[in-house]
Amino acid sequence: MAERLRLEGVLLARHGETNDNREPLRFQGWHDTPLNDAGRRQAAELAEKVADRGIASLWASDLRRARETAETVGARIGLTAALDPRLREGNRGRWEGHLFVDVARAEPELYAAWQRAGADFRFPGGESLREQQERVTAALEDIHRVGPRPALVVCHGGSIRVMLCQRDPKGLSAFHDFEVPNVALVPL
Numbered sequence: 001m002a003e004r005l006r007l008e009g010v011l012l013a014r015h016g017e018t019n020d021n022r023e024p025l026r027f028q029g030w031h032d033t034p035l036n037d038a039g040r041r042q043a044a045e046l047a048e049k050v051a052d053r054g055i056a057s058l059w060a061s062d063l064r065r066a067r068e069t070a071e072t073v074g075a076r077i078g079l080t081a082a083l084d085p086r087l088r089e090g091n092r093g094r095w096e097g098h099l100f101v102d103v104a105r106a107e108p109e110l111y112a113a114w115q116r117a118g119a120d121f122r123f124p125g126g127e128s129l130r131e132q133q134e135r136v137t138a139a140l141e142d143i144h145r146v147g148p149r150p151a152l153v154v155c156h157g158g159s160i161r162v163m164l165c166q167r168d169p170k171g172l173s174a175f176h177d178f179e180v181p182n183v184a185l186v187p188l
Contacts, residue, residue, distance in 0.1 A: 007140055007188040009149030011053075012160050013073075015065040016042035017182045025100045028156075029092030029126065032064045039182065043069040046183040047076035055079065056148035059139075061087035061155045069183070070154040081154065086139035089156035093126025117175035129172045133162035140188065160186050 016039030020026040035043065050073060058079040060070035070081035095103050104111040113121055122128040127135075136159045143151050157180040164186070168174035180186070 007144040009147075010140060010144055010151050010153060010188045011050075011055075012163065012186040012188065013046055013050075013069070013152060013154050014157050014160055014180050014182055014184050015061075015063075015069040015154060016040060016046070016072075018065050021182060027092040027095040027098055027100065027103065028065075029089050029096040029123070030063065031096050034064050035068045039065065039069070040072070042183045043072035044076075046185075047073040049183075049185065050152055051076055053150060053152075055150055055152045057143070057151040058082070059084060059087065059143050059151060059153045061085070061089070061159070063088055063156070066154045066156060073152065073154065084139050084143075086135045087153060087155040087159060088135075090129065090132040090158045090162075091123065091126035093123040095123055095126070115176060117173055119172040121172075129162060129165075129175060132158065133165065133172065136162055137166075160184070163188065 016035045018033040018039055019036050020028045020033050046069065055077050058070055058074050058081040060066045060081040060083055062083040062085045067083060074081050110124060117129060119130040120128060143153060160180045161175050161178045164178045165172045165174050
């Protein structure tokens with residue numbers, strides 16, 4: 001396991017809900033899905049939650065669901081989000097847009113490998129969890145370096161999970177051990 005990355009003053013937030021985050025769940029990945037009505041309400045709640053935290057910079061994935069969430073937060077705290085595609089969700093390859101249950105039925109062995117996760121798991125036609133972790137880590141290190149802080153980074157559940165895996169002795173095999181609900185706040 002890699003040494004835990006320490007990025008004081010960086011706070012991660014997951015985007016608000018989309019229709020694909022509701023049952024039955026779909027693999028979103030890089031699909032550019034918008035927030036639904038519940039997600040827009042959640043974004044407003046997140047904005048209120050961080051309003052008194054003195055956020056000095058706002059960053060977001062360039063995917064619409066994260067960008068919309070960050071725009072709502074930014075309107076409340078007076079900041080415009082800087083967009084960084086390195087903060088995107090993992091590229092889920094050919095599974096994007098498909099229901100979890102359908103993928104599990106069509107490709108049971110590969111889906112079981114996904115449930116075990118791990119650094120070398122690669123989405124068919126997409127990226128590995130290790131590649132996602134390296135990409136997101138590079139973005140967060142840049143955000144930490146250029147500041148100002150405290151910085152709020154609006155991104156995705158998988159992007160937050162790969163960062164949490166750095167704290168876990170199981171590394172990326174712990175990917176599914178973490179629950180990251182919509183608009184969760186996670187300090188680094």
